[in-house]
Structure formats: C-alpha cells, structure tokens
Amino acid sequence: MVDVEGGKQPMTYTHQNHAYTIVYNGELYNTEDIKKRIIKKGAPLSWAF
Numbered sequence: 001m002v003d004v005e006g007g008k009q010p011m012t013y014t015h016q017n018h019a020y021t022i023v024y025n026g027e028l029y030n031t032e033d034i035k036k037r038i039i040k041k042g043a044p045l046s047w048a049f
Helices: 031-040
Strands: 011-015 018-022
Touching: none
Parallel strands: none
Antiparallel strands: 011 018
16 A cells, blocks of 8 residues: 555546546555456556555
8 A cells, every 4th residue: 555645636647539537446456456457458657656
C-alpha cells in the first residue's frame, strides 16, 4: 500500500481523446498485480504507484 501525500481527487487520465476519471477512498493492497495486468494489456503508465 502506498500513501501519496497530498493526493488530489478526482484523478483523471486522458488517453487517445478519452478521459477516465475515478474518485477513490479506500485501500489497495494488490498494486503490483494490477500494475502488471495493465502493462500486459499495453496501456501506457504515466503514473506510478
């Protein structure tokens, strides 16, 4: 789990003229698994967790 100080919400990411926005309030424990799955699908990661 990573605690980003000053994390701003909502979080918006734009890719190929599509905007994706989330508001998140909780804990995420499987970040490495999620990161690997996103990379495997070919999505660019411009953010790090």
